[in-house]
Each structure stands twice: as structure tokens, then as C-alpha cells.
Amino acid sequence: MSEEEKKNGSGNYSAQNIQVLEGLEAVRKRPAMYIGDVSEKGLHHLVSEVVDNSIDEALAGYCTEINVTINEDNSITVKDNGRGIPVDYHEKEKKSALEVVLTVLHAGGKFDKGTYKVSGGLHGVGVSCVNALSIYLKAEIHKDGKIYMQEYSKGKPYADVKIVGETKENGTIITFKPDDAIFTTLEYRHDILATRLRELAYLNAGITLTLTDKRTPNDDGSFKIDRYYSETGLEEFVRYIDKNKESLIPEPIHIVTEKSGIPIEIALTYNDTYNENIYSYVNNINTIEGGAHLTGFRRGLSRTLKKYAEDSKMLDKVKVEISGDDFREGITAVLSVKVAEPQFEGQTKTKLGNSEVIGAVDQATGEALRYYLEEHPKEAKVIVEKVILAATARQAARKAREMVQRKSPLSGAGLPGKLADCSSKDPAQSEIFLVEGDSAGGTAKQGRNRIFQAILPLRGKILNVEKAMPHKVLESDEIKNIYTALGVSIGTEEDSKELNIEKLRYHKIILMTDADVDGSHIDTLILTFFFRYMRLLIESGYVYIATPPLYLCKKGKIEEYCYNDQQRQAFINKYADGNENAIHTQRYKGLGEMNAEQLWETTMNPENRTLKQVTIENAADADVIFSMLMGEEVAPRREFIEENATYANIDA
Incomplete structure (x- = not known):
């Protein structure tokens, strides 16, 4: 002031x-x-x-x-x-x-x-x-x-x-x-x-x-x-979000301006992934459904980059058509506007409806980006090359997507052969377990309640999607099987990443892996896939993690399943009477070590089991975490699973 x-x-x-x-x-x-x-x-x-x-x-x-x-x-x-x-x-x-x-x-x-x-x-x-x-x-x-x-x-x-x-x-x-x-x-x-x-x-x-x-x-x-405390605001925010990614340009592009009386701040950078990560705010409120300011930013970005690429003759030899999506692959951006009287719309009232903001943000983005590209020809070339690569990959992804859609049960081609489906056709009553390996899958099939529980065994560790090109993701057999079994479809050519869940076949999608570090790793690989390609399922509250026991503790005829070391120690304290040798502890290395009845009783029976519901409290922080987890270190992966899934007996 x-x-x-x-x-x-x-x-x-x-x-x-x-x-x-x-x-x-x-x-x-x-x-x-x-x-x-x-x-x-x-x-x-x-x-x-x-x-x-x-x-x-x-x-x-x-x-x-x-x-x-x-x-x-x-x-x-x-x-x-x-x-x-x-x-x-x-x-x-x-x-x-x-x-x-x-x-x-x-x-x-x-x-x-x-x-x-x-x-x-x-x-x-x-x-x-x-x-x-x-x-x-x-x-x-x-x-x-x-x-x-x-x-x-x-x-x-x-x-x-x-x-x-x-x-x-x-x-x-x-x-x-x-x-x-x-x-x-x-x-x-x-x-x-x-x-x-x-x-x-x-x-x-x-x-x-x-x-x-x-x-x-x-x-x-x-x-x-x-x-x-932040000295430079959104520029530091973008660096924080992308700290585990490989940047394509040395410094984020930072825009601080005012158009039509609307203060606008934008920071953006490009990295070597194929994800679009744009976080938008109005008056410090996270507008998770986007709205007018996001529309203006996307419009200004695509128009300015396309004109620069054409004027610099970089598109002359490119054989594929460049679309709006291509300009945003590998982008991380934070957009913040201050609006005197914001109109919020959408299901959760987090979508900005003020149409006058579109033009203001479009103009601010276009002017600043045009100046940046002219002043930084080397960085501009890197960005346009990334756009061309994205367009080429999109064409390959379209073919892969068509293959996924053709396999979809919606087109009558049937479900994956490995899927043991449930008899219920009501998604609200049905649940599917994604199980690691054929051995555990076989046990789960025997132990389940066939009326409402489906089993999809996955072979080994699924593809790490964090740095994979979109068509490679869609060409993966295990990932194709997940799309097909769930009954979800991927958007049109214009909106190639939008997930359609209208025909979703299960309202509980449960990851069931071994209770060890490898199991946590596989959980995280699958969660990364859901976060990048099926985030709507997490946001809708449909994704869960099963918690199989780590131990079966016995003393004489007394038996108790223990899900962690604290529970095991509590059993010992209660029944050992000073003689720990009197306690027999069986440690389960994997789901396959349990028989079907034990797996049902401990991990699948709604009356006894504990499911962790996967939630996203803050998408920007989740992005940082997934980028970090896809490194070589296993320990942070396990920590994430334990800290970020909410323990809730959702069947109680």
C-alpha cells in the first residue's frame, strides 16, 4: 500500500x-x-x-x-x-x-x-x-x-x-x-x-x-x-516442486505484473518428464478445478510458443501437427492472481468463473513469454524441441490409446484373461484387488468372496511411469490390463489425458502387496501410475492399500496376527511371562505364504481388515514426493506409504 x-x-x-x-x-x-x-x-x-x-x-x-x-x-x-x-x-x-x-x-x-x-x-x-x-x-x-x-x-x-x-x-x-x-x-x-x-x-x-x-x-x-519465508515467491515455489527433476532451462521464467487491475504472478519451467503440472491460486486459495486464470495462461502460452516456433522456422520439417497439449508437456508452473470479487464455481467451489481474468492472464503470459524467448534464444530452442518431441510422442500415444480402447470391455472385446471378476455388477458394492504375482493372486482368488471381490494379478513390478513417454506407458501389458479391468477410458485426441470414469466397474481399487520393502516399492510404482494417469480415481476416494499382517504370534493355543513390530512386542509382553522363548513367531515374507483362509481373515474380510485410503491433501507436495520416490532410494518410498495413507477401518 x-x-x-x-x-x-x-x-x-x-x-x-x-x-x-x-x-x-x-x-x-x-x-x-x-x-x-x-x-x-x-x-x-x-x-x-x-x-x-x-x-x-x-x-x-x-x-x-x-x-x-x-x-x-x-x-x-x-x-x-x-x-x-x-x-x-x-x-x-x-x-x-x-x-x-x-x-x-x-x-x-x-x-x-x-x-x-x-x-x-x-x-x-x-x-x-x-x-x-x-x-x-x-x-x-x-x-x-x-x-x-x-x-x-x-x-x-x-x-x-x-x-x-x-x-x-x-x-x-x-x-x-x-x-x-x-x-x-x-x-x-x-x-x-x-x-x-x-x-x-x-x-x-x-x-x-x-x-x-x-x-x-x-x-x-x-x-x-x-x-x-520466500524472497522471490513463485520462482522459489517452482524450484521446490521441481527439485527432484532434471530442468531443461537453467532458471524458471518469472512473471510479476498487473493487467486490468488484476495482480498476476506466474513462474514456470520445463523438465525432462512428460507430465503437465500447473498449480493455480486465486487470493491464496488453491483452485484445484482451474478456471478463467488457467484458461488464460494456457491460451497465452500455446499462442506465443507456436508463433515463435513458426517464425523461427523450427516447425518447417516437422511432419506432425502441433496441438495445445504439446506446449505443456514437461511444464511445471504456478499461477497466482488476486481478484477483488472472485466468483467460484464447480463441484468444490474451487473453479474461478470471472471471465475478465482470461484476457488479463493471456495478455500477461504472452507479453512476458515473447520477451523471454527473444532474449533467450538457446533456452527457446530447447523448449520448442521439447514441444516437437511431445507432438511426435502424442501421435505414437494415440495409436497405443486406440489399442487400449479396443481392448476395453466397453467395445465388447472382453476383460483381461487373468482377471477373476466378481458376480456383482454394482460398482458401489464391488472391489478389485491388484495383487503382485500369480502365486499371491491364486491364493487371493481362493480366499475372496466371489460375489463382490475381483482379483487382478500383476506380473512383477509395473513400469515406472515417471519418466516414460506416454505411448510406452500405454503399450505396457500390465497397465493395459488395469485400464481394461477397471472399465475406464482415456480422453479424446483434443484432451488426450482426461480420464473417463463413468463406466468404472469398482468403487474400491485395493493394492494388495507383500508387507515388506519390495511390496511398498510396488505399491508406490502403482500409486505413481494412478497419480500421473488416473488421479481422478484417487481424488474420488476409490484407491486403497491393503494391510496384510507381518507376523503370526502363538503361545500354546493363543494366536494373534500382528501388523507391525509394536503389536508383536505387545503380544510378547502380554503372554511371555518373562520367557520370550515360549512365544512362537511366524514372519510372513509374502502373501503367498498365507493360505487362502488366513489371507481372507486378515486382509480381505471387511469385518476384520484395515484399509488405508490414499488421499492427496496437496497436489504440489505430492508431485515433489513422487518425483523423489522414483529415485534409487527404497527407504523414502516405504516412509511415504506409511505416512501418507490414512488408516481407517472403512468397513466399520
Whole structure:
């Protein structure tokens, strides 16, 4: 914010800037409407809403530091050095502006255009929504030399705002504890909060965000503090996402501009993979469904690159037609726009609908890219050569795709010979196990419930798709069998990577491999394939990992399956009576070592089994992880499987 704007009064943040639209009663009755759900996702969303208020202060030019603390009791404290929420008297509501902000839905400075030009969060629902869903909330405001404080429970204040001390600082401190009557889980995950704060640091260069976890003190009693700060913003974000990939150009292309009053920041680079990874944001919100800004970026990129390639005569001898897709193969880009009044559409309200943004981003991309290509002819040549290679590969992929479609049961050619299908034709009731090897596949076929469980044995380790050209992926027999068995199809020539799951035959796709490092490796190879080529199945919640036991522990007639070393030790502690030799432990090296009845009882029976559901909480971070996992190191692969799949007895 300029000094002139501050002088003109937009820097005066007081009660008259707070506009009120409606009351708060509905939030506790229908919390999922406001925060998505009342499980882990919604719990973490509360933190985002409070942090977003602080980010708004930073965007307005008044805040440089935001500190988030997970307290010992899983309450959260968010502190910033902004102007502090106004505490003066609100004429219309006849109470303190602080109380208005914290108790009235859609009350906030972000509706007064002079206070915040753009803002993130749920458009003012934010902190009042957090208050409504907290068993306890304390607001501490440092402003005008005084410390103001007010406490609440379930959205209702204990008392009026009171002055509790003096201060030389400015800022807001919000501490809240989510209500256990609302949320199904109350434990905050360090990694989810860390990922969001890191993302916000990249999206808002120059702001310091910290995360302190007081639940796990160091040996000396201090606490681990994660600090996130980015000097160059999205340029560093792109480097972070692509840190495990081979770059084709030495430096990311970084665009920071404003068109038609819309601030636009873009960073992009090209790597040696065949994946398109574009992450888009509006006012710091991850627009996972894309929208107008993404359309504008793709249009500007394709048009500018195609014109450069034609003008430089690089396409003269190319025998294949270049399409829009070809310009984006091997690209990693992050696109961030700030829109004063964003219109969100789509199934999850994460698709930007403002049509005026298309032209603005198209123009910004075209101008900056044209300048870059002219100034960097060597890098331009590398990019165009990559595009030509992508076009050639696409033609080969089309033929491979046609082969996959021809084999599809939709065209009547039948299912893979190795598939032991289930008798149910209802996808919601049906599940398919992808099993490593014919031996385990045979045991699984004998042990399954034939009514709703199908078995597809896979021969050995499937292709590592991370660096394979698309046609090579589609030519792999095992991958063709997966497409055919699932009943899914691949998009048209114009949209060659879009997955059609309308005819999906199973709503549970379960990876069942050995409970060892090799099994984890195979799981990860298959997950990489799903992430790159069938991400929609993961996002729809259809992909799971089975958890076979590692041990069968016995003492006399007492038998217990143990799924990890801790369970085995617990069995020993319980039954050994000081004599560990009395315990007989059988370690299963593979699924094939179990008989059909044991495999059913431990791993396939919905009444007993534990499935891990595979979820993607943050696509950019998942991209980093998959790129890293496809290296030579086995250990990180196993760690990923164990940390990123949610344990849930989904049949309970």
C-alpha cells in the first residue's frame, strides 16, 4: 500500500470499516456447509481461516510476521503484527467491533473495498466461523498502546472487551480450541499445517510465517520452530516442486505484473518428464478445478510458443501437427492472481468463473513469454524441441490409446484373461484387488468372496511411469490390463489425458502387496501410475492399500496376527511371562505364504481388515514426493506409504 493511500484514510482500520451481512446461528447446526467437513480436513481449515485474516493484513501492507503455535492441548494460537482487529464501538450493532467480527457471520473489513482490495478465506465467514465451532476462543488485540481482550465459548462472549495491559506493539493474537462436540478428531497434524504455511510463504513473498509445535519439546525443553519465508515467491515455489527433476532451462521464467487491475504472478519451467503440472491460486486459495486464470495462461502460452516456433522456422520439417497439449508437456508452473470479487464455481467451489481474468492472464503470459524467448534464444530452442518431441510422442500415444480402447470391455472385446471378476455388477458394492504375482493372486482368488471381490494379478513390478513417454506407458501389458479391468477410458485426441470414469466397474481399487520393502516399492510404482494417469480415481476416494499382517504370534493355543513390530512386542509382553522363548513367531515374507483362509481373515474380510485410503491433501507436495520416490532410494518410498495413507477401518 502506498503512503498516499494510507494518508487518504484507507489505512485507518476502525469500526466503520466493518460491514455486517447476516447472523451466526447456522454454523453450529450445519458446520460442514461452512468448513467442508467435521473431520481432519475441517479441523485444519479452522487454522487457515484465522491465518487468512493475518494474510489479508499483509496484502494490505500492514503485517510482516505470522506465527502459528500448536499448543500442548491441541489448541491453536495465531499471532500477527498487523494493525489489530478494531475494538471501538460499532454504531449499528451496538457493541465492540471486535465482538462483531467474532460473532457475526460475513462481518469483516474485507466487504469494505477501502479496507481490503482482495482477501482470501471464506469471504468474511472466517474467524466468526472458527469462534462458533470452538469450545474456547480468546482474542487479544494490541492496539493504540493498550492490550484488549475478550473470551468466548461456542461463539458467545463471556463478557465485554476489557483492557488488560499496556503495549508498544500492534497486532492480533487468536487462541482457540475446537469443540469436541462438533469435530470427530481434535488432533492437529504438523505436516498439514506446515504444508499450508510453506505454500502461503511462496504465494506471498516477503512475509515470515512460523510453526511451533509445543506437543513435542526437544531434550532441552525448547520447541522445534519451522520458519517459512520466500524472497522471490513463485520462482522459489517452482524450484521446490521441481527439485527432484532434471530442468531443461537453467532458471524458471518469472512473471510479476498487473493487467486490468488484476495482480498476476506466474513462474514456470520445463523438465525432462512428460507430465503437465500447473498449480493455480486465486487470493491464496488453491483452485484445484482451474478456471478463467488457467484458461488464460494456457491460451497465452500455446499462442506465443507456436508463433515463435513458426517464425523461427523450427516447425518447417516437422511432419506432425502441433496441438495445445504439446506446449505443456514437461511444464511445471504456478499461477497466482488476486481478484477483488472472485466468483467460484464447480463441484468444490474451487473453479474461478470471472471471465475478465482470461484476457488479463493471456495478455500477461504472452507479453512476458515473447520477451523471454527473444532474449533467450538457446533456452527457446530447447523448449520448442521439447514441444516437437511431445507432438511426435502424442501421435505414437494415440495409436497405443486406440489399442487400449479396443481392448476395453466397453467395445465388447472382453476383460483381461487373468482377471477373476466378481458376480456383482454394482460398482458401489464391488472391489478389485491388484495383487503382485500369480502365486499371491491364486491364493487371493481362493480366499475372496466371489460375489463382490475381483482379483487382478500383476506380473512383477509395473513400469515406472515417471519418466516414460506416454505411448510406452500405454503399450505396457500390465497397465493395459488395469485400464481394461477397471472399465475406464482415456480422453479424446483434443484432451488426450482426461480420464473417463463413468463406466468404472469398482468403487474400491485395493493394492494388495507383500508387507515388506519390495511390496511398498510396488505399491508406490502403482500409486505413481494412478497419480500421473488416473488421479481422478484417487481424488474420488476409490484407491486403497491393503494391510496384510507381518507376523503370526502363538503361545500354546493363543494366536494373534500382528501388523507391525509394536503389536508383536505387545503380544510378547502380554503372554511371555518373562520367557520370550515360549512365544512362537511366524514372519510372513509374502502373501503367498498365507493360505487362502488366513489371507481372507486378515486382509480381505471387511469385518476384520484395515484399509488405508490414499488421499492427496496437496497436489504440489505430492508431485515433489513422487518425483523423489522414483529415485534409487527404497527407504523414502516405504516412509511415504506409511505416512501418507490414512488408516481407517472403512468397513466399520
